[in-house]
Amino acid sequence: xxxxxxxxxxLLCVLMxxxxxxxxxxxxxxMETGSWNIADTVSFDLPKISDSHKTIxxxxxxxxxxxxxxxxxxxxxxxxxxxxxxxxxxxxxxxxKSGKPLGSGFGITFTKYDTLPLLTNNSYSKIQLxxxxxxxxxxxxxxxxVKIVK
Numbered sequence: 500x501x502x503x504x505x506x507x508x509x510l511l512c513v514l515m516x517x518x519x520x521x522x523x524x525x526x527x528x529x530m531e532t533g534s535w536n537i538a539d540t541v542s543f544d545l546p547k548i549s550d551s552h553k554t555i556x557x558x559x560x561x562x563x564x565x566x567x568x569x570x571x572x573x574x575x576x577x578x579x580x581x582x583x584x585x586x587x588x589x590x591x592x593x594x595x596k597s598g599k600p601l602g603s604g605f606g607i608t609f610t611k612y613d614t615l616p617l618l619t620n621n622s623y624s625k626i627q628l629x630x631x632x633x634x635x636x637x638x639x640x641x642x643x644x645v646k647i648v649k
Contacts, residue, residue, distance in 0.1 A: 523548055527557065527644030535640040541628040543645050554615045556628065557644040560592055562600075562607040564639025567593040570631040571643075573615060575623035583623050587631060588613065608641065 528541045558569060568591045575584040590613045593600055602611030628643055 521649045522646065523552060523649065524647040525644065527559070527642045529642040530640055533561075533563070533641060534636045534638040535630045535643070536636045537630060537632075537634065539630075541643045543626050545624055545626060545645075545647065547624070548647060552647050552649055554617055554626070555612050555646040555648065556588075556590070556615055557610055557612050557642075557646060558590060558592065558602075558640065559608065559610045559642040559644070560600075561609070561639050561641060564592060564637070566632065566637075567591065567595065567598075569637075569640070572629045572631045574627040574629075575617070576625040576627065577622060578624045580625075584617065586616065588615070612646070 524546055526543055528543075530539075556571070556573070560569075568589050570587060570589055572585060572587050574582055577583055590611060591601055592609075592611055600609040600611075602609045604610055626645055628645075630637055630640070
């Protein structure tokens with residue numbers, strides 16, 4: 500087998516392993532300034548999904564984040580824009596005792612995933628996330644996203 504064939508085979512294997520059939524939707528919204536302003540609403544229009552699924556929120560953060568947790572509020576809306584459900588969440592980003600970042604990552608950037616405790620079925624078409632840290636701006640949040648998996 501030639502070197503070129505080995506490289507092509509390796510790339511195909513990586514591409515095949517990268518495909519995740521359980522992921523129905525995943526999208527992130529980056530914070531251009533590296534901070535999340537209290538007036539900034541992160542909003543995602545979701546595809547119609549008929550199967551049962553889990554909705555996961557992902558927080559990409561760095562060492563500049565000065566708190567151990569993040570409070571955020573999520574709002575679920577239907578196709579008419581009516582709020583179906585809203586709830587306040589606490590997402591721990593750093594370990595209480597050691598202060599080490601939770602989640603996965605390397606260097607100074609990490610991603611923490613947390614499952615949303617949704618009470619509704621699949622009747623929502625939009626999800627909005629707002630930071631609820633009682634500060635005008637929280638530094639160290641790079642992106643916020645939503646993932647829907649089977």
